[in-house]
Amino acid sequence: MNCIGLHAHIGSQIFELQPHHDLGAVMVQWLSKAAQYGLPVKELNIGGGLGIRYTESDDPPSIEEWVRVVVESVKVACEAQQVPLPKLLCEPGRSLIGPACVTAYSVGSQKIVPEIRTYLTVDGGMSDNPRPITYQSLYRVVAANRMSAPITETVTIAGKHCESGDILIKDASLPITHPGDILVVMATGAYNYSMSSNYNRIPRPSAVLVREGEANIILQRETYQDLIRQDRLPERLKQS
Incomplete structure (x- = not known):
């Protein structure tokens, strides 16, 4: 085997540029050490980790700023x-695909717990976005068909999976909503579908690519038949 490159990954959702700057120097140190052992390392992969804006308070640097800091x-x-410049690779991953996608839900019922909380249910939840229940990820949500309406409500958006932890967003700021309204959660492109499941035998939603007014389905909505197509009865039960 030939050692042609070195790879590093320092974390994810990083907003500061200094760690990426420090990584470059560390990687070159290993590049120099590899040369001392006669390893022909000519590539450095500095991984990814650049954060994106999930909520209004998030303030990540741009991809251009990140690249400039790493290169310098x-x-x-x-x-x-005193080593030659290597081929430099990076993994922008989430910073590209994350902001490119949103997830749309239909509003269902509302449950008001006086002086405690108002729950707003949607037709999805932890099966299409497990990140809030697994590690408390935060997202921004808007009422897509009421974008001009004043923000007057603070609600907790709950999923449909009959789990106490199936909360997509706690204390979301929204206008008054009604059953059938469309809630859109921002920046869901990086992990929602890749981490989705058929929890409680819930089919996955479809995915639609939209560009310049044209919409195309790129993932079909799963059906009940999709969920049971791997199920098999033992032969003796079939015969009976």
Whole structure:
């Protein structure tokens, strides 16, 4: 085997540029050490980790700023270590696909617990977005068909899975909504579908690609037949 490159991953949803700057210098140190052992390392992959804006308070740097910091760090470190510039790879991942997608839900019923909380139910939940229940991820939501309406309500958006933890967003700020309204959760492109499941035998939703007024289905909505197509009866039960 030939060692052609080194790879690192320092974390995810990082808003500060300094860790990425530090990573470049560390990677070049390993590049220099590899050369001492006769390993022909010519590529550095600095991974990803650049954060995106899930909520209004998130303020990530741009991809351009991130790239500039990494490139300058590697260049300076290579000059200091007197090693040739490597082929530089990165994994922008979430920072590209995350903001490119949204998830739309239909509003169902409302449950008011006086002086405690108002629950708003939707036709999805932890099966299409397990991140809030597994590690308390935060998202922004809007009422897509009431974008001009004043924000007057604070509600907790609950899923349909009969689990106490099936909460998509706690204390969301919304206008008055009614059954059938469309709630849209922002920045769901990176993980929702890849982490989705058929929990409680719930079929996955469809995915639609929209560009310049044209919409195309790129993932068909699952049906009940899709859910049971792998099910099999033992032969003796079939015969009876």
